[in-house]
Amino acid sequence: MGKTIKPEDLKCPLPITGHDTIQLSHGSGGRMSNELISKLFVWAFDNPALRKQDDQAVVEVNGLKLSFTTDSFVVDPIFFPGGDIGDLAVNGTVNDICMNGATPLYLSAGFIIEEGFPLKDLQAIVISMKRAASEAGVQIVTGDTKVVNKGKGDKIFINTAGIGLIEHGYDISSSNLKAGDAIILSGTIADHGIAVMSKRENLSFETPITSDTASLNRLVAEIVRVGGVHAMRDPTRGGVAATLNEFAMASHVGIRIHEDRIPVKPAVAGACEILGLDPLYVANEGKLVAVVSPDKAEAVLAAMKKHSLGVDAVIIGEVVSGQSGMVSMTTRIGGQRIVDMPVGEQLPRIC
Amino acid sequence: MKYLDEFRDPKIARKLLDEITAAITKPWVIMEVCGGQTHAIIRNGIDQLLPQEIELVHGPGCPVCVTPLEMIDKALDIASRPNVIFTSFGDMLRVPGSKKDLFVVKSEGGDVRMVYSPLDAVKIARKNPDKQVVFFAVGFETTAPLTAMAVWQAHQQNIDNFSMLVSHVLVPPAMEALLGSPDNRVQAFLAAGHVCTVMGWEEYVPIAQKHKVPIVVTGFEPVDILEGILMAVRQLEDGRAEVENQYARVVKREGNRPAIEVIRKVFQVTDRKWRGIGEFPRSGFALRSEFEKYDAEKRFALGDISVEEPPECISGLILQGLKKPYECGEFGRRCTPQTPLGATMVSSEGACAAYFAYHRQKDDSVEKN
Ligand code: SF4
Numbered sequence A: 001m002g003k004t005i006k007p008e009d010l011k012c013p014l015p016i017t018g019h020d021t022i023q024l025s026h027g028s029g030g031r032m033s034n035e036l037i038s039k040l041f042v043w044a045f046d047n048p049a050l051r052k053q054d055d056q057a058v059v060e061v062n063g064l065k066l067s068f069t070t071d072s073f074v075v076d077p078i079f080f081p082g083g084d085i086g087d088l089a090v091n092g093t094v095n096d097i098c099m100n101g102a103t104p105l106y107l108s109a110g111f112i113i114e115e116g117f118p119l120k121d122l123q124a125i126v127i128s129m130k131r132a133a134s135e136a137g138v139q140i141v142t143g144d145t146k147v148v149n150k151g152k153g154d155k156i157f158i159n160t161a162g163i164g165l166i167e168h169g170y171d172i173s174s175s176n177l178k179a180g181d182a183i184i185l186s187g188t189i190a191d192h193g194i195a196v197m198s199k200r201e202n203l204s205f206e207t208p209i210t211s212d213t214a215s216l217n218r219l220v221a222e223i224v225r226v227g228g229v230h231a232m233r234d235p236t237r238g239g240v241a242a243t244l245n246e247f248a249m250a251s252h253v254g255i256r257i258h259e260d261r262i263p264v265k266p267a268v269a270g271a272c273e274i275l276g277l278d279p280l281y282v283a284n285e286g287k288l289v290a291v292v293s294p295d296k297a298e299a300v301l302a303a304m305k306k307h308s309l310g311v312d313a314v315i316i317g318e319v320v321s322g323q324s325g326m327v328s329m330t331t332r333i334g335g336q337r338i339v340d341m342p343v344g345e346q347l348p349r350i351c
Numbered sequence B: 001m002k003y004l005d006e007f008r009d010p011k012i013a014r015k016l017l018d019e020i021t022a023a024i025t026k027p028w029v030i031m032e033v034c035g036g037q038t039h040a041i042i043r044n045g046i047d048q049l050l051p052q053e054i055e056l057v058h059g060p061g062c063p064v065c066v067t068p069l070e071m072i073d074k075a076l077d078i079a080s081r082p083n084v085i086f087t088s089f090g091d092m093l094r095v096p097g098s099k100k101d102l103f104v105v106k107s108e109g110g111d112v113r114m115v116y117s118p119l120d121a122v123k124i125a126r127k128n129p130d131k132q133v134v135f136f137a138v139g140f141e142t143t144a145p146l147t148a149m150a151v152w153q154a155h156q157q158n159i160d161n162f163s164m165l166v167s168h169v170l171v172p173p174a175m176e177a178l179l180g181s182p183d184n185r186v187q188a189f190l191a192a193g194h195v196c197t198v199m200g201w202e203e204y205v206p207i208a209q210k211h212k213v214p215i216v217v218t219g220f221e222p223v224d225i226l227e228g229i230l231m232a233v234r235q236l237e238d239g240r241a242e243v244e245n246q247y248a249r250v251v252k253r254e255g256n257r258p259a260i261e262v263i264r265k266v267f268q269v270t271d272r273k274w275r276g277i278g279e280f281p282r283s284g285f286a287l288r289s290e291f292e293k294y295d296a297e298k299r300f301a302l303g304d305i306s307v308e309e310p311p312e313c314i315s316g317l318i319l320q321g322l323k324k325p326y327e328c329g330e331f332g333r334r335c336t337p338q339t340p341l342g343a344t345m346v347s348s349e350g351a352c353a354a355y356f357a358y359h360r361q362k363d364d365s366v367e368k369n
Helices: A031-045 A085-098 A119-136 A191-200 A217-226 A239-251 A266-275 A294-306 B002-008 B010-023 B035-044 B069-079 B102-107 B118-127 B144-156 B171-180 B193-199 B202-211 B222-238 B257-266 B289-294 B315-319 B351-358
Strands: A057-061 A064-073 A103-114 A139-148 A156-165 A182-185 A229-233 A254-258 A289-292 A314-320 A327-330 A336-338 B028-034 B054-061 B084-088 B111-114 B132-139 B162-169 B188-192 B215-218 B243-245 B267-274 B278-287
Touching: A064 A085, A085 A103, A085 A119, A085 A156, A085 A217, A103 A119, A103 A217, A119 A139, A119 A156, A182 A294, A191 A266, A217 A229, A217 A294, A229 A239, A239 A254, A239 A289, A239 A327, A289 A294, A294 A314, A336 B035, A336 B351, B002 B010, B002 B222, B010 B222, B028 B035, B028 B171, B028 B193, B028 B222, B035 B054, B035 B188, B035 B222, B035 B351, B054 B171, B054 B222, B054 B315, B069 B084, B069 B102, B069 B132, B069 B162, B084 B102, B084 B118, B102 B111, B118 B132, B118 B144, B118 B162, B132 B144, B144 B162, B144 B257, B144 B289, B162 B267, B162 B289, B171 B188, B171 B202, B171 B278, B188 B193, B188 B222, B193 B215, B193 B257, B202 B215, B202 B243, B215 B222, B257 B267, B278 B289, B315 B351
Parallel strands: A103 A139, A254 A327, B028 B054, B028 B188, B084 B111, B084 B132, B132 B162, B188 B215, B215 B243
Antiparallel strands: A057 A064, A064 A156, A103 A156, A182 A289, A182 A314, A229 A289, A254 A314, A327 A336, B162 B278, B267 B278
């Protein structure tokens, strides 16, 4: 028998500031999500694997090192230019599994479907999951289906969990950054977020903007083969800005990036301009940020550029000592500024 | 974005900086009126690149910042009611009223929706005839044509379940009021390009003449701002006080006639209170009496709303160019974008938020949290 937990033991020691109820911003991947996770979930479920707060946990079973993760997908609209909630659910979890260099193997899929949801849409989603899984080389081996009353859920939610095998000997984690490391970005940013937003708001642009949703495991394998990689993450919600801030905080280092090196497609830049959004904070679904030791940076970059998902890869900055936890940017015209952790969802401005 | 790259070109920026340095012989205080410009200045680090003689002070031109607290409380009251769909531009959703913000109302079950255009709010009203649809009409002259158009459309299409909570403010009367204040330090203005796109710049001529201040209509890209500063410095050094137009690629002297016309049709000029600063005569738009039925304040019996601002917040002084955000005792301590005490922190274009997001090293005692 384990020890009995008394209610007073469960009093949260660190108050969550500001709100008595859950806000949308608590799920945005920014400062509020972070606070909720560290002050409630990590506090309650506390263990060494969770405490690392990477997007996946590394667990050992009989000497085998496994990468284990789960993610839920609640995107609106469910079909958007370049993808749908189905391939997103597969690719997102594959990407989380492999960001520590693991080879993704098996996924589960849980569906929460609202009564009245068209069967043909469900078929389309499932076929797109099948395609994404076969492209990534993973199998969906178990699942679950729940149907909720009309109005009790928004069309369809999908949860995917997955495991992968870690066969390399490196320790790849957001807490491993060292001064001098190069920050490599695998391609153009903000494509996914802007594609979804333009569909949602019925904005049309001259050049259609499509989501970048893709499985990154094969690109990751190339990076791991070259070696020297200290940390990797796919900058989804909160964008590249949130990922870099998480790295800087977890490793107690500073990060400096250079505005003129950050690739943004012209149509995406234009859309961000119109909406008053900063592409650094907009979600991506097929990009990764790799932090690599300086002696291996060029070799990793060359290996990435050979892969179709890394042709636009570029070194956008470096890890610096001092300025612990701080991400700064040299602006295009030579000024300096901080790149802060986003607070919540970015909101389009008034004028 | 070929067209924009030109206005972000580091070589042109460098050249303008050299010209500013060469032109300047003594210290000058220049105010950028618009929050969008404040944001661009801090975001691009322009203030650090300028010669020491130039002090840029931040003006009252952030519509979110100057919307009075009682107006936000009115919005929250309306949005909390059953059978109301409350619509607003995105950046108003997180502005705290006395007790909560529109996001909290939404989490409590209120039907609060973000729209990109007030015309979308009219569409929502048409689709939901059994609901009252309200739009929070905040902003300067820039957004006024669209809000006016929304009322006009609702009127033409006999849409009766649509109304607006109007809190439009006008820039030139605020500039006049700042210049008339005994504490004024501003020696030249960068006027807000977007506002002039609609209204033109004729109305600035009497202000420049009466108060002997150069006014340069300025755009929002780094090169625009540097060029605007150069034009202002040249005038100051020459002892001139004229209205010049840096943003000529967009702004015409007479403005945008059709936009002005629809504004005139729907709105009339009224006195308005500016948060943190006070009431300025003839500094806002209100619905004309023939459109009264679209006035949400009249449609919903709101009762008396009295509010108190946090006494430690100095955003009023910041909006008048008298203080900088890091001179506030709560900056980065109790007041952050996550827990804002004043509107200059909550609006992403407010001066406090811009300093917090991009520039905290200005005040070394502030830890990044
Ligand atoms: S830092 Fe906060 S409290 Fe201080 S002036 Fe700015 S908004 Fe007000």
